[in-house]
Amino acid sequence: MKKIYTHYKTLLIVLLSAFSLAASAQNPTVIKGVITDARTKETMPSVTVVFNGTTKGTSADIHGNYTLSATGDYKQIKVSFIGYKAVVRDIKPGETQTINIALQEDRRELSEVIVKSGKKEKYRNKGNPAVELIRQVIAHKEQNRMENYDHAEYKQYERMFFSLSNLSDNFKNKKMFKNYQFLFREQDSTAIGGKNLLPIYMEEKLSDNYFRKSPYSKKQVIQATKKVKYDENFVDNDGLATYFNRMYQDINIYDNNITLLNNQILSPIADGAPTFYKFFIVDTVKDVTPNLVQLAFTPRNTTDMLFEGSIYITLDGNYAVQNAVLGTNKNINLNFVRQMHATLSFEKNPDGRYHMSRSDLKMDFGLNKKKGGGIFGERVVTLTDYEINKERPTEIFKGPEQVIAANADGQDELFWTENRTDSLAALQANVYRDVDSLQRIPSFRRTMDLVTLGVAGYKNFRWFEVGPVNTFYNFNPVEGFRMRLGGRTTPELSKRYYFETYGAYGTRDQRWKYFVSSTYSLNNKSIYSFPQNYIRASYQHDTKIPGQELQFVQEDNFLLSFKRGDNDMWLYNNIFRFDHVREFSNHFSYSVGFKKWDQSAAGGLYFRSGVGTGGTNVNTIHTTEITTELRYAPKEKFYQGKIYRIPIPDKYPVYTLRYNQGLKGFLGGDYNYSNLTGNISKRFYLSQLGFADVSTEGGYLFGKVPFALMDIHRANQTYALQLRSYNLMNFLEFVSDHYAAVNIDQNFNGFFFNKVPLLRDLKLREVVSFKSLWGGVRAENNPLNDRSLLRFPVKGDGTPVTYTLNNGPYMEGSVGVGNIFKLLRVDLVRRFSYLDHANAPQYGVRALVVLQF
Structure with a gap:
């Protein structure tokens, strides 16, 4: 029982x-x-x-x-x-x-790792398990890239947000901001940006993205876009957006170098990372699948352009990055950046590998590293609906890499509420409405009017703006004191018609100069906006220095009045032009034009044929020519200004081919000739060694022409450093009918100065450059061989002014210090050849104002 x-x-x-x-x-x-x-x-x-x-x-x-x-x-x-x-x-x-x-944020920062023992151990790569692990990550980088898939696609939401930051209560409560209190926002005072923020800009995008491995192709279709829009009379909204997007580019930790603020910073998992970084195992996370190892990393030299932070590595055989936190050391030579914090998150794909699902980059800028107002910026990117190896039709990848859907900027708030994949913070929710309200306040419009005058140089009168102010007054040996007044129409008058004019008067030559132009936009956009498509007719009666071609500045800028040496050989020009410029979305462009040019000698310059004291004076050279220029600048971006459009240097090359054809007998033209010129320029990023801007150029002129129609090489007699001119060459010193040139400008971003204690705190940056020009004049164009040609100019005492390059290349180089007061570069320039020429300087000091991060 x-x-x-x-x-x-x-x-x-x-x-x-x-x-x-x-x-x-x-x-x-x-x-x-x-x-x-x-x-x-x-x-x-x-x-x-x-x-x-x-x-x-x-x-x-x-x-x-x-x-x-x-x-x-x-x-x-x-x-x-x-x-x-x-x-x-x-x-x-x-x-x-x-x-x-x-x-809650863990505000503990890893400043250094201290190993305590009987004897202090020196950090070594050899035998270091953290370094062995990072080498495994490096070895598996290619398999963890998106580019390793045959096909990939995803939806992307991105948001950029900017505000004035770290504003004190005293600043906020000033009387001048009485009407603007609705703009201010508060946050935790310990957060990046400080307590008081004043939002000024926000932009959002929703896009479909496609990738194909072979042939390599990417495509982004922007389905919706929304951004703060200011009055176009004060701010170019497209240019502002382009500039911000250039500052905050995508972060791909699997790239060897990560572009940040136009600088390249070595990734902590770059091929050479163990040479520049120290790695430490902080923790092993075993309560997740797969297990993770947390690695902390810090620069070996804290002043190098490197990150510090931590990464989580998977221990499943992929050695992939699951999460990463990137920051920068306070000693880094990065201008204006007070704090930087980037968080990257990754999600697992069905095949066990990982893709980035979210990135959040925050930066706070300021003139003072420790206190005072600044600018806070954030870019958040989220990726959803990630699919791999789903083949798409070839037609998807045709055309430009980025396209914008027809109604992308016309979506209402309901659409954005339903489709945002990342919710707006309270700080950001009312930015669009608040900026619209701000622009209706009269005091704000008056302030922006003054800011536009100071920055862009124009005073706006709604339909017409007067300027630029830096050309109102200058002086030179031919005209004496020169006064000029001009301006141009604005889009308030018309988006398709643009008119520009100025008038000038010289007190010495007592002659009036003037310019008028009329431009018609063929695509109903500003003539400065990409892609350009316009026709323009213009007429100019004015002075000019032969061969002086300046970029992005007016030749009669007051600051360029100060020049070294003799500067009395000028031209009076009458130039009629008709041009058609057309750009395409793939950044290929062409321009065709007609030019009727009459040039007369002025000042100490003369046009005379024959030999000896006799000869025949030529009052005016008449030229009629047609021109064609082809240009290809893949993925080029611009900063759009009120006066001009400035290309933003990048790693992609720019190709230019120009052809000029002179027409003898047509509308008074005196010469038949053909001139072919080509140029290639590119920026080479060299990681820790900064970057090098390299340009090569060559030209060949076919036909018999006087020296005034040859290539008069770009000289510079001002005290401003001109990167594309020869800074110790005299005006009119060299002419050629065939030439080749190379120009190298290397900026080391402080790589060497950062190793010198006395220079480290000054955040100076070292620069070197070299320019070489080969050329010559064929016998048929040398006035010594043909009396009918115009003589090369000489001074009153018979000293030659103009030479050929038949005795070898012209060369000059410079060493410089940049980032002085964060905006000034000063170079010591050395001329290496043709030192026997009259008034040829061997050394010179030149300065350039350039703003760099």
Whole structure:
């Protein structure tokens, strides 16, 4: 009987256990909720949530939502994310419950790792497990890139936000801001940007993105775009957007170099990273799948252009980056940047590899590193609906790499509310409305009018603007004191018609000069906006220095009045031009034009044929020519100004081919000739060694012409450093009918100066440059061989002014110090050849104002 009871007892226990397990299986533990940042209230994606003490877990989605489900007697969950304090919460097993988590930032910064032992150990790469791990990451980089897939596609949302930052309460409460209080926003005073912020700009984009490995192709279709828009009379909105997007480019940690503020910073997983970084294993995370190792990294030399921070590496054989936090050391030679913080998150693909799902780059700029107002900027990018190896039709990849849908900027607020994949913070929610309200305040419009006058140089009168102010007055030996007044129409008058004019008068030559032009835009856009498509007719009667071609500045700028040496050989020009310029979305462009040019000698210059003291004076050279120029600048971007459009230097080359054809007998033209010129320019980024701007140029002139129609090489007798001119060459010193040139300007970004203690704190940057010009004049164009040609100019005492390059190349080089007061570059220039020429300087000091980050 006892035996039977024992059997029943055992059976009962088994049945009860089975029932308990069944009950448990029928009632799994389900935890769900939303994870947010406790300070900003923003949702946080990619946060790890696990049952505490286990490897069972999940990650929050792009909206910060998570769901964790399993059967078992689990009593706690653990929530963790890089840079935040881990949170452990109690749960009820077998129940479905909602637990929202607000994570607090962990403000502890890893400044250095100290190993305490009987003897201080020197950091070494050899035998260092952290370095061995990073070498595995480097070895597996290619397989973890998106480019390793045959096909990939995803939807992308990006948001850029800028505000005036770190504003004091005294500043905020000034009387002048009485009407602007609705603009100010407050945040945690310890956050990047400080307590008081004044939002000034925001831009959002939604796009579909496609990638194909072979043939290599990328395509971005922008489906919706929205941005703050200022009055076009004061701000060029497209140019502003281009500039901000250039500053805040995509961050790809798998690239060897990451572009930040037009500088390249070596990635912590670059091929050569162990040479420049120190790596330390901080933690091994075993409560997630796959297991992770947290690596901290810091520059070996804290003044080098490098990051510091931490990365989480997967231990599943992929050695992929799952999360990364990037910052910069306070000693880095990066202008105006007070703080920088980038967070990268990655999600697992179906094949077990990872793709980036979110990046958040925050930067705070200021003139003073420690205090005072500045500018705070943030760019957030989120990727959703990521698909791999889904082949798309070839037609998708045709045309430009980026296209904008027809109604992209016409979507209403309901559309954005439904389609944003990253919610707006309270700081950002009202930016569009507030800036619109701001522009209706009269005092703000008056302030912007003054700012436009000071920065762009024009005074706006709605339909017409007067300027630029820096040309109102200058002086030179031919005209004496020169006064000029001019201006141009604005889009307020018409978006298709533009008129520009000026008048000038010289007190010495007592002659009037003038210019008029009329431009018609063929694509109903500003003539300065990309892609350009316009026709222009113009007439100019004015003076000019032969061969002086300046870029992006007016030749009668007051500051260029100051010149070294003799400067009395000028021209009076009458120039009629008709041009058609057309750009295409792939950045190929052409221009065709007609030019009727009459040039007369002025000042100490003369046009005379024959030899000896006799000869025949030529009053005017008449030229009629047609011109064609082809230009290809792949992926070129511009900064759009009120006066001109400035290309932003980049790693992509720019090709230019120009052809001029002189027409003898047509409308009074005196000469038949053909002139072919080609140019290639490119910026080479050299990682830790900065960058080099390299340009090569060559030209050949076919036909018999006087020296005034040859290539008069670009000389510079001002004290301003001109990067594309020869700074120790005299005006009119060299002419050629065939030539080749190379120009190299290397900026080391402080790589060497940062190693010198006395120079390190000054944030100076070293620069070297070299220019060489080969050329010559064929016998048929040398006036010594043909008396009918115009003589090369000489001074009154018979000293030659103009020479050929038949005795070898002209060469000059310079060494310079840049970033003086963060905006000045000063070069010591040395001329290496043709030193026997009259008034040929061997050395010179030149200065250039250039703003760099």
